[in-house]
Each structure stands twice: as C-alpha cells, then as structure tokens.
Amino acid sequence: xxxxxxxxxxxxxxxxxxxxxxxxNLLRQYQFHHLPVVKAKNTIxxxxxxxxxxxxLPVLEGLLTSNDIDLASSPGSWSSSDVLxxxxxxxxxxxxxxxxxxxxxxxxxxxxxxxxxxxRGLNALPVVEYERVGNASQEKIDEDETLAVLVxxxxxxxxxxxxxxxxxxxxxxxxxxxxxxLGDLTPLAQTLLLAAELHIQVRSVLAAPLEAGIPLVxxxxxxxxxxxxxxxxxxxxxxxxAFADLQRESDGHV
Amino acid sequence: xxxxKVDCRARLIFDPGELDYNFGPGHPLQPQRIAALMDLxxxxxxxxxxxxxxxxxLRSATIEELSMAHTTDYITAVQTLxxxxxxxxxxxxxxxxxxxxxxxxxxxxxxxxMHEVCARIAGGTLVxxxxxxxxxxxxxxxxxxxxxxxxxxxxxGLHHAWAERASGFCVYNDISVAIANALRASETxxxxxxxxxxxxxxxxxxxxxEPRVMTISLHETGRYLxxxxxxxxxxxxxxxxxxxxxxxxxxxxEDDSYIEAIDSLLSPLVITFxxxxxxxxxxxxxxxxxxxxxxxxxxxxIQAQIKLAHQLAHTYCQxxxxxxxxxxxxxxxxxxxxxxxxxxxxxxxxxxxxxPEEWIVRWQPMWRDIESQEEAEQQVMGKASSPATFPTQFxxxxxxxxxxxxxxxxxxxxxxxxxxxxxxxxxxxxxxxxPSIQRQSPLAGLVDLLHLRGSSTLSRSKTLExxxxxxxxxxxxxxxxxxxxxxxxxxxxxxxxxxxEHQLLLSIAKxxxxxxxxxxxxxxxxxxxxxxxxxxxxxDGLENVYEVAIEVSSHWRGIGVARxxxxxxxxxxxxxxxxxxxxxxxxxxxxxxxxxxxYRYRELILRLFxxxxxxxxxxxxxxxxxxxxxxxxxxxxxxxxxRNASRFYNRLLSSPDLSGM
Numbered sequence: 001x002x003x004x005x006x007x008x009x010x011x012x013x014x015x016x017x018x019x020x021x022x023x024x025n026l027l028r029q030y031q032f033h034h035l036p037v038v039k040a041k042n043t044i045x046x047x048x049x050x051x052x053x054x055x056x057l058p059v060l061e062g063l064l065t066s067n068d069i070d071l072a073s074s075p076g077s078w079s080s081s082d083v084l085x086x087x088x089x090x091x092x093x094x095x096x097x098x099x100x101x102x103x104x105x106x107x108x109x110x111x112x113x114x115x116x117x118x119x120r121g122l123n124a125l126p127v128v129e130y131e132r133v134g135n136a137s138q139e140k141i142d143e144d145e146t147l148a149v150l151v152x153x154x155x156x157x158x159x160x161x162x163x164x165x166x167x168x169x170x171x172x173x174x175x176x177x178x179x180x181x182l183g184d185l186t187p188l189a190q191t192l193l194l195a196a197e198l199h200i201q202v203r204s205v206l207a208a209p210l211e212a213g214i215p216l217v218x219x220x221x222x223x224x225x226x227x228x229x230x231x232x233x234x235x236x237x238x239x240x241x242a243f244a245d246l247q248r249e250s251d252g253h254v
Numbered sequence: 255x256x257x258x259k260v261d262c263r264a265r266l267i268f269d270p271g272e273l274d275y276n277f278g279p280g281h282p283l284q285p286q287r288i289a290a291l292m293d294l295x296x297x298x299x300x301x302x303x304x305x306x307x308x309x310x311x312l313r314s315a316t317i318e319e320l321s322m323a324h325t326t327d328y329i330t331a332v333q334t335l336x337x338x339x340x341x342x343x344x345x346x347x348x349x350x351x352x353x354x355x356x357x358x359x360x361x362x363x364x365x366x367x368m369h370e371v372c373a374r375i376a377g378g379t380l381v382x383x384x385x386x387x388x389x390x391x392x393x394x395x396x397x398x399x400x401x402x403x404x405x406x407x408x409x410x411g412l413h414h415a416w417a418e419r420a421s422g423f424c425v426y427n428d429i430s431v432a433i434a435n436a437l438r439a440s441e442t443x444x445x446x447x448x449x450x451x452x453x454x455x456x457x458x459x460x461x462x463x464e465p466r467v468m469t470i471s472l473h474e475t476g477r478y479l480x481x482x483x484x485x486x487x488x489x490x491x492x493x494x495x496x497x498x499x500x501x502x503x504x505x506x507x508e509d510d511s512y513i514e515a516i517d518s519l520l521s522p523l524v525i526t527f528x529x530x531x532x533x534x535x536x537x538x539x540x541x542x543x544x545x546x547x548x549x550x551x552x553x554x555x556i557q558a559q560i561k562l563a564h565q566l567a568h569t570y571c572q573x574x575x576x577x578x579x580x581x582x583x584x585x586x587x588x589x590x591x592x593x594x595x596x597x598x599x600x601x602x603x604x605x606x607x608x609x610p611e612e613w614i615v616r617w618q619p620m621w622r623d624i625e626s627q628e629e630a631e632q633q634v635m636g637k638a639s640s641p642a643t644f645p646t647q648f649x650x651x652x653x654x655x656x657x658x659x660x661x662x663x664x665x666x667x668x669x670x671x672x673x674x675x676x677x678x679x680x681x682x683x684x685x686x687x688x689p690s691i692q693r694q695s696p697l698a699g700l701v702d703l704l705h706l707r708g709s710s711t712l713s714r715s716k717t718l719e720x721x722x723x724x725x726x727x728x729x730x731x732x733x734x735x736x737x738x739x740x741x742x743x744x745x746x747x748x749x750x751x752x753x754x755e756h757q758l759l760l761s762i763a764k765x766x767x768x769x770x771x772x773x774x775x776x777x778x779x780x781x782x783x784x785x786x787x788x789x790x791x792x793x794d795g796l797e798n799v800y801e802v803a804i805e806v807s808s809h810w811r812g813i814g815v816a817r818x819x820x821x822x823x824x825x826x827x828x829x830x831x832x833x834x835x836x837x838x839x840x841x842x843x844x845x846x847x848x849x850x851x852x853y854r855y856r857e858l859i860l861r862l863f864x865x866x867x868x869x870x871x872x873x874x875x876x877x878x879x880x881x882x883x884x885x886x887x888x889x890x891x892x893x894x895x896x897r898n899a900s901r902f903y904n905r906l907l908s909s910p911d912l913s914g915m
C-alpha cells in the first residue's frame with residue numbers, strides 16, 4: 001500500500017500572506033488541525049513553445065497547525081510583532097507556519113510514512129511531487145527550479161481509516177477466525193477456495209504475525225449473511241474455525 | 255370477531271405478487287414462509303382475505319419514490335439485471351453490474367422481474383406508512399375514523415439494502431423508501447425500531463444525519479455476525495447525532511435478558527424523541543431455532559417485543575404504528591407463529607392456544623423436507639441442536655429450550671451495553687424518571703440523607719419575585735403536590751411535550767432516592783425544575799455521587815429563575831457530604847430558542863453553575879468528550895473525604911469503555 005492510496009486529496013489550503021484570523025476560521029469551520037500553506041506558481045511561459053499552457057501549481061511553502069495559532073494567540077508568547085503591538089489575528093501565516101521539511105511522495109510506502117509520523121511525533125505529513133520547471137533542456141538542470149508541488153496530506157486519521165478499510169470494516173460482512181497451527185497457511189487457503197466455490201465474497205483477509213514472526217490465526221471477513229453452507233464444507237474438510245462467541249468449554253469444533 | 259377488528263382500525267397488507275420474492279431453492283429466505291403465515295392466519299380465524307375492513311391494497315412504488323432512498327444508477331442497474339435478456343453481448347455488462355451493485359454473491363442473486371417484485375414490496379410499506387400518517391397515496395377514501403391506525407406488512411422489512419447496493423437478501427430498502435417519501439411530504443417525525451437479529455444497517459445509513467428519524471436497532475453483536483456494524487457508538491452524525499441507537503446483544507441472550515433490555519431502553523428513548531409514528535421491523539431470526547443467528551429467544555421474548563411496540567404506539571403516538579416482517583429463516587416453525595402474534599396483537603385478538611390441525615397437516619411435511627439440513631446448520635453455527643418436533647401451539651414449550659451455561663455473564667454484559675446506551679442517549683431527567691431495575695438505590699431515601707443534621711421541616715418553600723411575576727420555590731416536592739401542578743407550555747426541552755415532562759417529574763417525585771425542586775407560579779404552573787439523582791451506571795461503585803439537572807421553561811428565561819432555583823435547591827448543608835455533578839451536552843440545548851451558539855450557551859451554563867461552586871473538569875466520559883462544546887461540572891462537598899474524591903477524579907479520566915463501568 002502506498003501513500004497515494006490513503007492520503008487526503010481534497011485539501012483546504014492557505015497562502016503565506018493570509019491572515020491568522022482567516023486560517024483560524026478555516027480550522028474551526030472544517031474541524032481539523034492542519035492547513036498546508038501553498039503559493040500558486042504559474043508555469044506558463046516557462047514551457048517550450050507548442051506545449052499546452054499549464055495551470056498554476058500549488059507549491060508547498062509550509063504547514064500551519066492549530067497549535068501554531070494557539071501559540072501565536074496566547075497572550076504571553078514572545079514574538080517580533082509584539083514590538084508593533086499587532087493583534088495576532090492580523091499577523092500573516094508566513095510568520096508562524098512551519099517549513100514542513102519532512103515530506104513524503106505519493107509513492108512512499110504507507111509503512112514508511114507511518115514510521116515517520118510516529119518517530120518524529122508528527123500528526124500530518126504533506127505529500128509532494130517534485131517538478132522541474134524552466135527550459136526543459138536537460139543540460140541545464142542545475143539552473144532549473146525544482147518545485148515541491150503539493151498533491152495531498154497524510155494524517156494519522158488517514159492511516160486509521162486505511163487500517164479500518166483494510167480490515168473490511170466498511171463493508172457488510174461477517175467474521176470468521178481460522179487457527180493456523182504452526183503457521184501452516186493451508187486451512188486459510190482451503191477456506192478461501194471453498195468461499196470462491198460457493199460464490200461468497202471475501203471482504204478482507206488478515207493473517208499477520210503477532211509473535212515469533214509466524215501468523216497463528218487468520219481472520220477472514222466474508223460478505224454473506226448466511227455462512228452455514230460454507231461452515232458445513234469447512235467441517236467436512238476438517239478445517240477448524242471459530243464463529244460467534246463460542247468460547248464454551250463444551251464446544252466441539254473450536 | 256370482525257367487529258373488534260374494525261374498531262381498532264388495523265389493516266394487513268398482503269399481495270400474492272410478493273411471493274415472487276424468491277431467490278430459488280436452497281436459499282434461506284423462502285417466500286413459502288409468508289404463504290404459511292397467511293394460511294395460519296386464515297385457518298385460525300384471525301384474518302380473512304375477503305374481509306375489506308382488515309386489508310389494505312398495495313401498489314408498486316414508482317421510480318421517483320424509489321429514488322428518494324436509492325441512487326438512480328442503482329435502480330437502473332436493478333432494472334437491467336431483472337430483464338430476461340439472454341444476449342451474449344450483454345452478459346459481460348450484466349456481470350459487471352452484478353459485481354458493482356452487490357448481486358455477485360450467493361446472498362442476493364439477480365433474478366428475472368426482480369425490479370417489479372421489489373418495487374411492489376417497497377410500495378406495500380410506502381402505502382402502509384402513508385395510510386397511517388394520512389398522506390395521499392395511502393388509502394383513497396377514508397374519513398377520520400376509518401383511517402387505519404395500525405398496518406402490518408409481513409413481506410416488508412428489507413433493512414439491509416443500501417442506497418447503491420443490494421445486501422443481505424435485500425434489493426430495495428422498503429423501509430427507507432417509505433420513510434424518505436414521508437419526510438419529503440410531511441413534517442412527520444418517525445421512529446424506527448428494528449428487532450431483527452441482524453443490525454438494520456441499510457435504514458441506519460439512510461438516515462444517519464437526519465434528526466427527524468430515530469433508528470433503534472436491537473441485534474446480535476456484529477463482532478462475528480453479519481453485517482458487522484451496529485456498535486453502541488454509532489450514534490448518528492451531524493444534526494442526526496443521538497438519533498441512531500444501537501443495542502448489540504450477546505449471542506445466546508435468551509428471553510429474560512432480552513426483555514430486560516427492551517423494557518429499560520425503549521420507553522425512555524421514545525419519550526426523548528417524541529415521534530409521530532412508530533415503524534417496527536419484527537425480524538424473527540431472533541428465535542432459538544433460527545439457523546442464521548444466536549440470540550436464542552423463544553416466542554415469549556418475541557411476544558414481549560410485539561406487545562411493547564403496540565403499547566409504545568398507543569402511549570406516545572396516538573396508536574400510529576406500522577409493523578413489518580423482516581428476517582426469519584426457520585420458515586415453518588417460527589415465522590408463521592411469530593407474525594401471527596404481530597397481527598393478533600395489532601388487531602386486539604386473542605391467539606388460540608393450539609395451531610389448527612389442518613395447518614399442521616399442510617406445513618409439517620414442508621419442514622420435514624428440510625429438517626436434516628436445518629439441524630446440520632444449527633450445529634455448524636455452534637448452537638445446541640433444536641428438538642426434532644414441529645410445534646403444535648403458538649407459544650413455545652420451555653422444556654424445548656435448555657438454558658445456556660453462561661447465562662449470568664451474558665446477561666451482565668447485556669446490562670452493561672444497555673447502561674451505556676442509556677447513558678449516551680437518554681437525557682438526565684428522563685433517565686431519572688425511568689430508573690433501571692437493578693439500580694434501585696440501596697441507600698435510605700434522599701430526604702432522610704439530606705436531613706440527617708436535624709432540620710425540622712422536610713420540604714422548604716420560598717417566594718421569588720421576578721420581572722415576569724412571583725414564583726414559589728419548593729424542594730422535596732411530594733408526588734401529591736406535583737400531581738396538583740401542571741407544566742408550563744415552555745417546559746419541554748427533554749420530553750418535547752409539557753404533559754410528558756409533567757409525567758416525568760411525577761415519576762421522579764415518586765423515587766425515594768431523588769430530590770426534586772420546583773419553581774411554580776401561584777396558579778400552579780411549573781416553570782422550572784432542579785433534580786438531584788444518584789449518578790447513573792457510569793458512576794457505579796462511587797459513593798455519594800449525585801447528578802444535578804436543571805430546566806427552565808422557555809417563557810421564563812433570562813430573569814434569574816435558573817440561578818435562584820439552583821441556589822435554593824443546593825442550599826442544604828448536607829450536600830457538603832456529596833459529590834454533585836452536572837453534564838452539559840450540546841445536543842440537548844435549546845440554542846435556537848435562546849438564540850445563542852453552542853459555545854455561548856456553554857459559557858452560560860458554566861457561569862450558572864459557578865454561582866454554586868461548580869467547577870469544570872476535563873473528562874474522558876464519552877458524551878462529554880464527543881463534542882468540544884460539551885461540559886462536565888462538579889462540586890466536591892467540603893466534607894467529602896479525600897479517598898472518595900480521588901476515586902471520583904479517577905473515574906473522570908478512566909478509559910471510556912465498558913470496563914470503566
């Protein structure tokens with residue numbers, strides 16, 4: 001799974017010259033905590049003649065968080081603008097934003113992005129694509145300008161939604177647990193074959209190692225209200241399974 | 255007998271065309287169950303197809319009506335898939351549509367004429383609801399007295415269908431279609447109660463952010479069972495927050511725990527919502543013999559559920575009630591009996607004890623044919639095998655249902671679930687008027703507790719001069735006094751109707767463990783109330799923790815009634831031994847009536863309670879932490895010992911789940 005599959009792409013952004021009051025209003029209105037700061041870069045005229053003019057690209061300048069605004073608006077905070085006696089609402093975004101130098105690209109793996117978020121203690125990562133503009137002749141690369149074009153934002157919420165989605169939680173379905181003795185995946189494979197044979201849709205399959213590097217149990221979500229035919233076949237094939245709360249000692253097949 | 259039926263104005267909708275809702279042999283949902291039901295109704299003399307007074311003709315829902323609850327591309331796809339078109343070129347397109355719209359699996363296969371049959375069933379529920387709320391398109395010529403009051407549509411109740419997808423044996427969601435059309439055509443508020451063993455996900459999705467529809471679903475927990483949703487914390491979204499109610503019950507719940515759950519939850523929820531009409535879905539796959547689920551009810555639990563639905567309709571909706579069928583996969587032993595009960599209850603008829611002989615003779619062989627298959631399915635689902643007998647009575651025999659071994663722990667888990675639902679969704683003063691059974695306080699009455707330090711009179715009173723007129727303040731109002739008073743018209747923040755608010759106050763006055771302080775006019779109109787009641791289940795295990803709730807009539811606001819009444823109610827010195835808290839939950843606030851936004855309102859509450867020494871505490875309590883505007887205020891009495899206070903602080907920040915309770 002890569003970042004572009006889970007990131008937020010419909011973004012609300014501000015420009016460096018917007019006021020903090022505008023930014024604060026946006027954060028309150030949409031009830032989130034991060035605003036990417038972008039500057040529109042017009043690339044028309046920098047292209048070779050004959051090439052279609054491109055629309056302005058949103059170039060990432062930084063990230064403004066609700067925390068930054070809280071700090072700027074708190075009465076005791078020191079900043080250069082104190083000299084000017086300027087109320088925080090009138091200050092510019094560019095004065096308080098972060099540069100957001102830690103970024104990922106759309107093709108970064110979700111696992112790597114998750115690790116960055118956790119290790120750096122971040123809540124959101126801008127997702128950028130680097131574009132070279134200027135006279136596109138390859139020899140003059142050094143003189144070309146490289147722009148970080150904002151294509152998305154990856155937040156912790158996006159990762160949690162991705163997790164829930166990959167568990168099949170947003171699709172109607174039932175859940176079956178299949179023990180995998182000694183990590184042997186055969187019972188899982190057989191179950192999936194039987195499900196396919198009975199035209200039962202599989203919403204998700206999870207068999208991740210919890211300890212010792214071997215998965216010992218598989219959780220399968222099936223898109224059916226009527227699992228009995230599959231369960232009958234599983235029993236015939238001597239595949240163990242757990243369904244519903246059957247932790248009763250007397251229970252034969254768990 | 256037919257006389258009685260006319261009087262109670264009950265109708266049944268059945269159309270032979272509905273029996274074409276047939277996914278083929280081997281499918282668990284067989285239309286034969288409806289045929290068996292109709293046969294049982296007729297042979298036991300409960301209903302006759304010739305009797306004009308007890309039936310209602312149906313018509314198909316139009317495309318426009320369907321599109322109120324389904325996307326147009328989905329309806330088009332259903333139409334395409336229902337046409338019998340063998341062209342090879344179309345096969346690929348058909349299977350693409352089938353996969354995209356949920357027909358590719360074995361549950362809900364695409365069938366010829368599927369659109370027509372499903373539109374017919376949707377039309378039945380639509381006609382039923384329209385007839386009850388008096389919209390055109392229900393019944394044509396009816397005077398006020400003849401307008402039906404209850405309608406039963408056994409073929410309806412297809413609650414799993416989504417706006418753009420078929421799911422769980424359901425193609426068109428007849429319930430959502432009927433409700434969506436009623437919402438468009440009228441101001442009606444509709445309560446939908448889903449008794450099916452599976453979560454009513456399709457209906458909940460349709461109205462998840464709609465405050466005019468409350469959906470309540472009682473179902474087997476989705477931890478394993480289809481469709482997997484229906485957690486307590488699915489509460490609705492946006493304006494609809496608090497209008498989706500889910501009660502996930504444990505597998506093997508059985509009758510007693512089930513009846514306890516519906517009894518302690520449904521009345522307070524209905525009174526909170528104050529609907530104009532109730533729609534109930536009586537999926538009887540809750541029964542122990544059902545091959546798909548594990549709730550393990552018997553006819554006793556199912557009958558309690560049906561009676562309660564009827565009673566709620568009469569108590570809170572002037573009787574306006576639509577009942578629907580739904581799931582139920584023990585086709586011959588359970589479905590006909592369960593739904594006969596719905597009709598008998600609705601039409602005020604007494605069920606005979608025994609099933610008619612001729613009916614048994616006709617349908618027992620049908621069951622014999624599938625008996626062995628049914629038994630095998632019971633076994634793979636992890637259930638005790640059901641007795642190999644065909645019932646001869648409407649009621650079940652208790653000896654056929656041996657008790658489950660873990661009954662105690664199952665009941666207590668269910669009790670926790672119900673407590674959490676009550677805590678999250680029922681506003682304080684209503685919760686206090688409907689104490690849950692196991693919560694009767696073991697303590698002496700609050701009156702005695704508060705007068706330990708020897709005050710002479712039990713109930714104090716005081717006159718308050720306000721800009722609008724003089725008011726009498728009185729605490730520890732006895733029930734006899736509350737009975738003599740009436741509620742001011744503007745007193746309706748919780749129960750929405752002053753008369754019901756008055757009833758609630760009366761119930762609170764009758765509780766020995768609650769204290770009720772009222773402000774009323776000399777003419778006897780209650781304009782304000784302060785209640786002090788033991789903290790609900792969330793605070794279990796803490797000593798001397800009491801919840802304070804306040805309400806002032808909308809006509810008497812802004813003149814200091816709230817501040818004075820609160821001060822008066824909390825004047826007693828004995829309250830220094832107690833921890834008092836109050837919850838401010840933004841979804842209960844009359845922000846429109848008072849013309850403030852939620853944050854200003856919050857400020858108002860904070861200031862009001864601050865006059866009595868209440869302080870805001872941060873908390874993980876799920877209701878308060880759900881919205882930034884919500885607030886928890888508490889006052890720790892001066893003589894509360896340190897240990898007790900610190901346990902209270904710990905509880906404030908405990909993990910917001912069941913284990914904290």
